[in-house]
Amino acid sequence: MPLKIYNTLTKKKESFVPLEAGKVKMYVxxxxxxxxxxxGHARAAVVFDVIYRFLRFLNYQVTYVQNYTDVDDKIIHKANQEGVSSEVIAERYIREHQQDMQQAANKNRGRDHIELCLPVRFAHRNVVASART
Known part of the structure; x- marks a missing residue:
């Protein structure tokens, strides 16, 4: 079954056909x-990550690029308020964004935390479970 997407230009669902067979380029x-x-930033990150992963699941070779808008009136305004350059503001919030998104992307093996997971999983069933390794 082909991937169908909503085309906002035609206002119809259409089969997804990449410009180059087997390859998809995403610029976000x-x-x-x-x-x-x-x-809202977290939502956008999750949405595009899901799209990226789904395209990979469908065996597309995906190039995914996401920019930081680091030249903008809001950045200049904030820089003027703080008496620093717009580059200082942009770099500060790029670092914070990367730290926030990295924390969201941390993944752990379930086995490493099974003692924490089992009580939560079975609590709603009034079941007592213990971990054996």
């Missing part, structure tokens, strides 16, 4: 780095 406009991350 990233955050404007003038302040701390908020839930």
């Amino acid at each position: 406009c990233g955050v404007t780095v003038y302040d701390r991350c908020h839930i």
Whole structure:
């Protein structure tokens, strides 16, 4: 079954056909780095990560690029408020964004934390479980 997507130009669902067979290029406009991350930034990161992973699951070779908008009136305004350059503001919030997104991307093996997971999983069933390794 082909992947169907909604084409906003034609206002119809259409079969997805990449420009180059087997390859997909994604360029995603990233955050404007003038302040701390908020839930909207996290939502966008999750949405495009899911799309990326789904395309990989469908065996496409995916090139995924996301930018930081580091030249913008909001950045200049914040820099003027703080008496620093716009580059200082942009670099600060790029670092914070990367730290926030890295924390969200941390992955652990279930085996390493099974003692924590089992009580949560079975608590709603009133089942007592213990981990054996």
